[in-house]
Amino acid sequence: MPVSIRDRTVKARIFVGIYAIVRRVPPGRVATYGEVARLAGLRNGARTVGWAMASIPPGAHVPWWRVIRSDGRVAPRCGAADQHRRLRAEGVRVSRSGGVSLRRYGWLSAAR
DNA sequence: TGCTTGACATAAT
């Protein structure tokens, strides 16, 4: 849901900022909630990013499935099965327990 | 204004 330009509420910041960041994550790579929060200007707002992901408006093209937890596992509280399929479709290996190697697929943290 | 809830992070156990 589009947020009015003159809406200066935190909500507006989050929507434009966080979504813009997530859209920059390339296919086949993943970012953590914490990274997105930091890039969005929130020092410790990982939970806020989670809230933002859960509030993605229909129609907003945001690759939410590329955002995972810092421990390298997909958030178990969302549609995990669906997220696994979407990631695998991009070539990301997801273990049965939902584990993803940040070392290999981390957008900013990949060691390569 | 104050308390609860949540797609989190990190350190300790």
Place this chain on the structure above:
DNA sequence: CATTATGCCAAGC
């Protein structure tokens, strides 16, 4: 490696 305890940010009531 799994669990627990704390700290954080913003929303809703």
